[in-house]
Amino acid sequence: MEETTRFYNDLYSSEAGTYTHDREPNVMINRITADELTAAAQHMKGNTAPGADNIPSKAVKSTISTFAGRLADAFYGLLEEDNMPPELLHAKTILLYKKGNRLDIGNYRPISLLPVLYKILTRVITDRVSTAAENAHALPPEQAGFRRTYSTVDHIHSLNQLFEKSREFNMPLYVVFIDFKKAFDSIELQSIWEALQSYGIDAV
Secondary structure, X not given: OHHHHHHHHHHOOOOOOOOOOOOOOOOOOOOOOHHHHHHHHHOOOOOOOOOOOOOOHHHHHHHHHHHHHHHHHHHHHXXXXXXXXXXXXXXXXXXEEOOOOOOOHHHEEEEEEOOHHHHHHHHHHHHHHHHHHXXXXXXXXXXXXXXXXXXXXXXXXXXXXXXXXXXXXXXXXXXXXXXXXXXXXXXXXXXXXXXXXXXXXXOO
């Protein structure tokens, strides 16, 4: 347990230090709607393991329409007051073995099981940020992953075309692949926020 704790403390440590973004007083948060919450709930998989709240996602999916309005009001109040209950932020983490030496903690992928209501809220926020980024033309056309109407299959097809033309015309072809180790775990939150603000994306 000590080795695991030490490994993840090092992995998630920030070179920039602890970063907290304070919302500008004149920036208004757009009210979350019942329709947004319902759509977010319906996008969840129904057979996922519950988080620390032990509420299965399928139970919420089947009943969300009965309390979406009240939940929207509650979420809006929490965001306005910038005061999320600790219970909503508590995750249950499990480690899934990937490959290599089973005694090396780095060969395990951490999976955080979050409270289902928190996942619904963050899905709404993610959808809003994605829409705002697309509208601001913040993402280059070369980025195909994690975007609506885009697919990495298109890039694979383009790469195959390059291979075929290279062989057809007997021309050299050089391809570079970059594998960023722990890319999602090591990115600085401050950098993400600054990138969003540079495109005028603040409160969504």
